[in-house]
Amino acid sequence: MKKKIIAANFKMNKTNRDIEEYFNTFVNNMNEFKGKGLFENIGLNSEAVFATPCTSLCESYKIIKPYGDFIKLSAQDIYFEKNGAYTGEISIDMIKDCGCEYAIVGHSERRRIFNETDETIAKKMSAVYSSEGVTPILCVGENKEVREKDMQYDFVKKQLKTDLEPLKTKSGKVYSLIIAYEPVWAIGTDLPIRPEDGDKMHRFIYDYVRSNYEVDELRIIYGGSVKESNIKELMDEPYINGVLVGGASLDPSVFLNIVRLSNA
Numbered sequence: 001m002k003k004k005i006i007a008a009n010f011k012m013n014k015t016n017r018d019i020e021e022y023f024n025t026f027v028n029n030m031n032e033f034k035g036k037g038l039f040e041n042i043g044l045n046s047e048a049v050f051a052t053p054c055t056s057l058c059e060s061y062k063i064i065k066p067y068g069d070f071i072k073l074s075a076q077d078i079y080f081e082k083n084g085a086y087t088g089e090i091s092i093d094m095i096k097d098c099g100c101e102y103a104i105v106g107h108s109e110r111r112r113i114f115n116e117t118d119e120t121i122a123k124k125m126s127a128v129y130s131s132e133g134v135t136p137i138l139c140v141g142e143n144k145e146v147r148e149k150d151m152q153y154d155f156v157k158k159q160l161k162t163d164l165e166p167l168k169t170k171s172g173k174v175y176s177l178i179i180a181y182e183p184v185w186a187i188g189t190d191l192p193i194r195p196e197d198g199d200k201m202h203r204f205i206y207d208y209v210r211s212n213y214e215v216d217e218l219r220i221i222y223g224g225s226v227k228e229s230n231i232k233e234l235m236d237e238p239y240i241n242g243v244l245v246g247g248a249s250l251d252p253s254v255f256l257n258i259v260r261l262s263n264a
């Protein structure tokens, strides 16, 4: 069975000290839920993935290691070169060193604020697949203007076509891929997509990827104003295999409840 991915993106929030407190609360609450019989099979059905800032990945790993079957780490971004004179960047080997099993690639904030192009994102995807043991969480999604013109399917298809180019040229490897559909207009706005509209886009992405690439394990997760109040209806949709949560992941009790409700 495909495990659901319930991912937290901390973005540029939290120092190491904050993160230590965060995980202590998360794990204590998790044990409390377990004590009440509210958390029994969650670890079998899903993974809680934390994209902490890169300054905290190694520290986070030390804390979460005992819960490694259920709690995983992700980088928020990576650079495509292996090493060299690239001031400020981090490589795949560096994040693996800190226990990351996932890497977010092409988040809309990287695209919008840092001018990241689909061509750069394709190079990052290629770098992830040239290395073993890291699954990319590739983010795609349209902005408000595109949605208003009802061009979102063409837009997302165009992103995928370039971003997934590396999957066309490599063969004989096992490819695990997570795509996060994150409509830009829904991120941080309190305006999540209607679950049925989200499901429609997820299905479109699923069909496009399945008919054009050989991906062994494909999960499509949704991001954009996910909260305790809407997680259940989103997860009830057949093509929504998990979520990527920004703002609502910053409070450990809220995020744990999102994880719990995603399995309810």
Ligand code: PGA
Binding pocket: 009, 182, 186, 187, 188, 189, 223, 224, 225, 226, 244, 245, 246, 247, 248
């Ligand atoms: P949000 O962010 O949950 O705060 O809308 C989601 C994201 O940017 O991944």
